[in-house]
Amino acid sequence: MTATATTPGPRRARIPGRKAVLPWLFLAPGLLLALVFKFLPMGKGVWLSFFDVRPFLGDQWVGLDNYTRVLTDHRFQDAIGHTLLLGIGMSLGGIVAGFVLALLLEGQARSLKIIRTAVFLPVVTATAVVGEMWRLMYYPTSDGLINSGLGLLGLGPVPYLDNPDTALWATMAMGIWMLAPYNMVIILAGLAGVDRSLYEAAAMDGVSLWQRLRHITLPAIRPALGIVLTLAAIRGLRVFTEVYVLTGGGPAGSTDVWMTRAYTLGFTRNDIGGASAASVVLLCVTLLLTVTVNYLRKRGDVR
Amino acid sequence: MSAPAIDPVRTPVTASPARKSAGKQRATPARFDTALGWSDRPGPAWVLRVLLCVLALGVFAAPFLTVFSGSFSEKASGSTLSFLPHHPTLLNFEVAGERGIWDYFGNSLLIAGGGLLLQLVVCTLAAYALARHRFRGQALILTLFMLTMMLPEEVIAIPLSLVLGHVPVVGIDLKGTVWGVILPLGAWGFSVMVLTEFMKDIPTEIEEAARIDGVGELRMLWQVVLPLCKPALGVAGVLGFIMIWDQYLLPLIAAKDPTDYTVTVALSILRTDPEVGSGVVLAGAVIALVPSLIVYLLLQRSLVTGIAAGATKG
Numbered sequence: 289m290t291a292t293a294t295t296p297g298p299r300r301a302r303i304p305g306r307k308a309v310l311p312w313l314f315l316a317p318g319l320l321l322a323l324v325f326k327f328l329p330m331g332k333g334v335w336l337s338f339f340d341v342r343p344f345l346g347d348q349w350v351g352l353d354n355y356t357r358v359l360t361d362h363r364f365q366d367a368i369g370h371t372l373l374l375g376i377g378m379s380l381g382g383i384v385a386g387f388v389l390a391l392l393l394e395g396q397a398r399s400l401k402i403i404r405t406a407v408f409l410p411v412v413t414a415t416a417v418v419g420e421m422w423r424l425m426y427y428p429t430s431d432g433l434i435n436s437g438l439g440l441l442g443l444g445p446v447p448y449l450d451n452p453d454t455a456l457w458a459t460m461a462m463g464i465w466m467l468a469p470y471n472m473v474i475i476l477a478g479l480a481g482v483d484r485s486l487y488e489a490a491a492m493d494g495v496s497l498w499q500r501l502r503h504i505t506l507p508a509i510r511p512a513l514g515i516v517l518t519l520a521a522i523r524g525l526r527v528f529t530e531v532y533v534l535t536g537g538g539p540a541g542s543t544d545v546w547m548t549r550a551y552t553l554g555f556t557r558n559d560i561g562g563a564s565a566a567s568v569v570l571l572c573v574t575l576l577l578t579v580t581v582n583y584l585r586k587r588g589d590v591r
Numbered sequence: 592m593s594a595p596a597i598d599p600v601r602t603p604v605t606a607s608p609a610r611k612s613a614g615k616q617r618a619t620p621a622r623f624d625t626a627l628g629w630s631d632r633p634g635p636a637w638v639l640r641v642l643l644c645v646l647a648l649g650v651f652a653a654p655f656l657t658v659f660s661g662s663f664s665e666k667a668s669g670s671t672l673s674f675l676p677h678h679p680t681l682l683n684f685e686v687a688g689e690r691g692i693w694d695y696f697g698n699s700l701l702i703a704g705g706g707l708l709l710q711l712v713v714c715t716l717a718a719y720a721l722a723r724h725r726f727r728g729q730a731l732i733l734t735l736f737m738l739t740m741m742l743p744e745e746v747i748a749i750p751l752s753l754v755l756g757h758v759p760v761v762g763i764d765l766k767g768t769v770w771g772v773i774l775p776l777g778a779w780g781f782s783v784m785v786l787t788e789f790m791k792d793i794p795t796e797i798e799e800a801a802r803i804d805g806v807g808e809l810r811m812l813w814q815v816v817l818p819l820c821k822p823a824l825g826v827a828g829v830l831g832f833i834m835i836w837d838q839y840l841l842p843l844i845a846a847k848d849p850t851d852y853t854v855t856v857a858l859s860i861l862r863t864d865p866e867v868g869s870g871v872v873l874a875g876a877v878i879a880l881v882p883s884l885i886v887y888l889l890l891q892r893s894l895v896t897g898i899a900a901g902a903t904k905g
Contacts, residue, residue, distance in 0.1 A: 308726065310808060311720035311721075312720075312726070314719055314720035314724075315721075315732060317712070318713045318736065318777070318778040322735060322736065322778040324754065324759070325751065325754065325777075326742045326747065326775070327735075327742075328754060328759065329747040329750035329751040330742055330747055330750070332750035332754065391625075391626055391627050393644070393647070394625040394629075395629060397631065403644055406651070408651075408887075409651065409655055409884075412833055412887040413655075413883065414836050414839075414880075415837055416837075416839050416855035417855060417858065417879045419858075420859075420862060420875075421654055421876060424658075424872070425654060465650070479625075484623050497627065522741075528745045528839075528840060529839040532839070533859065551840075554748070555749070555844075567746050567747065567748070567749060571742075571746050574746070
């Protein structure tokens with residue numbers, strides 16, 4: 289739609305036959321790869337979700353059995369709870385921490401730029417590497433990094449990852465640590481767009497810092513916040529690598545999320561049909577969320 | 592596609608570089624430059640800010656220092672992490688090398704290099720068609736490319752693993768080859784989106800002139816459009832590299848046996864090996880960390896613009 293404005297009309301009319309084929313030649317590699325490695329697996333996943341997949345014996349149509357099996361399985365039900373808790377906790381925690389970081393590190397000074405560069409490191413580090421780092425930081429004995437810090441405060445060592453009560457929170461902390469600097473960059477971009485004269489005017493009116501934040505800064509960066517929240521929520525739903533690397537879903541399934549369950553079902557227990565059904569459920573929820581958010585965003589713009 | 596939807600956000604995003612240049616002209620930051628009104632003159636607020644900055648560095652950057660120092664520390668087993676290595680040594684890297692870490696690293700480099708090259712070529716071609724040509728079904732194609740971002744490897748892992756084992760029509764088994772990881776990463780909606788938006792902004796007059804000189808489509812793309820796209824290629828390149836290097840599940844399911852793993856996946860092998868200690872795992876982590884660190888430090892400006900652009904595309 290926007291392309292109409294940028295592409296001049298006359299070019300369209302020249303040599304119509306060749307012109308019609310040309311774009312498709314350029315699109316072909318991308319479309320082919322997307323088709324074979326994205327859309328075909330998606331279709332296959334939906335298809336397999338209706339079957340009892342038995343290698344060498346032939347697949348058997350079971351209708352919605354896989355879905356009812358997955359949705360009534362108590363480990364999957366637990367996983368829904370963990371996924372939601374982890375997703376919401378990581379998203380909100382990441383945004384609050386990102387906002388605080390952005391407020392702290394906003395500015396043009398060279399030293400601030402260097403600090404921002406350093407603080408951003410968790411984002412460029414591969415999730416698997418972050419997982420290994422945090423496993424060592426959470427080391428359960430008193431000489432682990434975090435536990436030795438606690439020791440300085442006179443608190444005993446906590447076995448973060450080995451205790452079912454703390455493992456999910458420990459995973460969430462790592463997730464927030466990875467997300468916050470990423471959100472910081474987006475929020476910083478939003479903060480840069482705030483009209484400076486508003487701050488000045490507010491200061492002249494004797495408005496408190498809190499009111500200034502609440503009535504000028506927050507409304508100005510609301511669009512940026514909306515995007516950050518949506519991205520985080522969608523990412524939170526399909527969280528896999530973080531959990532898989534850090535805890536593998538344990539101890540006692542206390543950090544099992546939807547995707548680690550599906551992975552175990554499909555690759556360890558070879559229940560391809562059930563795992564496919566679980567993936568399709570997740571895909572539908574993700575698509576639904578994305579479409580709803582886009583719809584709300586568009587409606588908000590029209591208003 | 593959804594141009595009106597992203598407009599309100601784009602304004603603050605594009606305002607960021609503009610403000611950067613404004614900041615360069617004005618050497619001393621004014622009090623109202625920041626939301627909290629930080630002052631750069633020493634005082635209680637300044638001290639508080641310095642303390643908070645140190646805290647932020649401690650939380651987000653210091654763990655990396657401990658990882659580096661731990662990897663060079665002599666004590667190969669044990670958990671103590673500190674900021675300076677105890678008895679600096681390369682022993683951990685030697686042990687990690689004996690466990691094949693450099694082979695895994697080689698796999699990673701091959702996959703990251705090849706994958707990035709393929710991704711840039713494929714996405715540039717697609718973006719050129721989408722930005723510089725008008726054809727039927729354009730909006731649909733754009734939507735399809737955006738959908739590729741919503742179909743992450745996690746969600747399609749199981750059927751993708753079947754497809755990799757037996758690619759339809761040609762019937763090749765890609766498992767155990769680098770192609771099993773590279774090909775699924777070829778079409779990345781984000782790169783297509785960034786490059787398309789950028790190419791749309793290139794004035795058509797440049798092309799018109801070249802077209803009169805009889806330049807063909809491929810040469811036009813290679814010699815006229817691409818040199819103008821360097822900033823967008825930088826963005827797509829950095830984020831593409833970091834995205835490919837970050838892959839975990841894909842190399843895991845595309846491998847036939849552990850020797851096919853990338854270095855990020857192989858870290859878990861090091862960790863579960865009872866004969867090596869934390870120091871060796873940290874050495875592996877450092878080896879897996881350094882390439883993305885180099886790319887980030889070299890091209891961090893592109894990365895930040897890219898994240899802002901990616902955010903507006905959703």
